[in-house]
Amino acid sequence: MNDQTVSEARLGSILATAVDGIIVIDDKMNVLVFNAACERLFGYYATEVIGRNVKVLMPEGYASQHDDYVRNYMRTGEKKIIGIGREVSARHKDGTVIPIELSVGEAATTPGRQFVGILRDLRPRKAVERRVSQLQAQLVHLARVSAMDEMGAAIAHELNQPLTAVMLYLQAAERSLKKLNGDSPHDPAIANLLQKGLREADRASSIIQRMRNFVERREPERRWIDIVNLIDDSVDLTLLGANANTVRVRRRYEESLPDVEADPVQIQQILVNVLRNAVEASRGAREPWLAVSTAFTGSSVTVSVEDSGPGIPSEVMPTLFKAFSTGKRTGMGLGLAISRTIAQNHGGDLTVDPGGNGRGATFILTLPAKADAPRRAD
């Protein structure tokens, strides 16, 4: 074997084993090399492609522009892709359009200029991106469904008071009437009306009962959880959602925090609500940031979220945690109302330092930690 054949053999084995697709074309855009990874990616055998214009591997739009690109480059030397690499679309033999990352290098050889393209299939990455956005949608849905639950519970609670009063008043009236008239009422019409009123109040009460049963079917879950993990997950989820990668997050966690007994999904909901508000409030800041910190006070664990927004105006404070109070055009005004309910159902609370005068708001989630709770060993 002479040197020429040895190096050709080596090149051949590199081309055959390369994970990325490798294509070499000449200055007439005819394919010279089409490696094994390309055969898998495009569904063509090398023999079907070699010698043909590389356009067969491109979808319609690209194909027609490609000639112009290359001609322009040859004339002006202006680089659109060479040495840069970018995301483009390729076309499989069966017509499927495939997202790929393409980087192109140039080589001057004796027969003329040649271009080497390295291609990477982006579909696995796209699948991950899709999965992430699916997860997000799920999270939003989850938050809304459980918002409905919490709303149901809140409405049931609010209606219960007046309804209780109505039923007791009607029953009292009925008894008074009986006492007044003995067993044979002078005016059966009034007794009849009271009966009907009571029956309807009963009906309303059974509707509330059903609503409550529906909500309470979901048993609250309680287990010992490490809140720091939950915080990190919630921060990731929030930043992911708001394409908020411009927001800097500062974390200051206490060395060893005891676990808290809680429903992880619900606590995460509180954290995401508060963090999302913080990101939204910081939107106008020149360098948006938020700070998350934890502390242990001996009887409870606190999580504080401070932001770089304008703070909360004092006239908003009285209704801040009320359902349907929102300062946003697309807000439901449920986030904080639900979050506080959840915190209180856990025996904790959600409070706020409104900030203002250049300071952002700080929301503080408190959850009880048993004094003898197992402290995390670090």
Next chain:
Amino acid sequence: MAVFVIEDDEAVRDALVILLSQFGHQVSGYPDAESFLTDVLPGEDDVVLIDLGLPGLPGNQLLRWLNALAAPPRVVVISGQSQSAILDAMRDFSAVPVLRKPLTVGSLSAVL
């Protein structure tokens, strides 16, 4: 027998006082635990109806206080809160009857 109603919702308190009076009891109502405690000391034969969600001293704290008396009165808890919140608040008082709102005459007279 005296009945004391500790309930912050005015209409519920008023309706309870009227209805229970019709049963022939001596009934008085209070909007919170503090005003009740400064007004009377209930005796062994009395009944105290406590709403769990009171402003100020919570219902279960009042219950704890009453139970610690030398001759504690009978206590009935009423609540419009969720089952889990009730269970949470009543963790230490499994023997105390709890009536969930909306209340009815039937459920009331059953426990009185």
